[in-house]
Amino acid sequence: MSKHLKVALVDDDIPNTEVLRDFLIRNGYSHVDKYHDGESFVESLDRFDERAVVLDFDLSGGGEMNGLEVLEAIRERSPSTHVIFFSGQDSLEVAVEALKNGADDYIVKSNAAFALVKTSLDKVYDIQILRTNEKRSQRMSLLFAVLWMASMAAAAFFATS
Secondary structure, eight states, X not given: OOBOOEEEEEOSOHHHHHHHHHHHHHTTBOOEEEESSHHHHHHHGGGOOSEEEEEOSOOTTTOSOOHHHHHHHHHHHOTTOEEEEEESOOOHHHHHHHHHTTOSEEEXXXXXXXXXXXXXXXXXXXXXXXXXXXXXXXXXXXXXXHHHHHHHHHHHHHHHO
């Protein structure tokens, strides 16, 4: 089953990004973009709304921004975007800082890391489905309320005539 969640991978480790992208596609995520530096990703923020970002902390091989700076730009320009840090930084301080600044998850690169990224993205996908269903339910409730009010107005009109 294809999951309609746009995923952006932001990592300067090109081989790792390719393998993770292939893994996510095999696991149902059909729309996965790759960015090898924070600057090019931040430029793309205006073109997308609902998506999840898998973000490396250390982007020194691809540009001047680090992951926390990219996270700050995401929070300013696209606050509904979910951010999952996927980093080789096995540092409690970095993880706490990322989570304090709005990251949804912090995963350290390891043998089991791809499965953890998928699990985290699955949670984001479930949240997106719940929000979509909630919006649909709100629209239906509003429609029923308008129809009920129209039928009451029509009944009142015909009762007085």
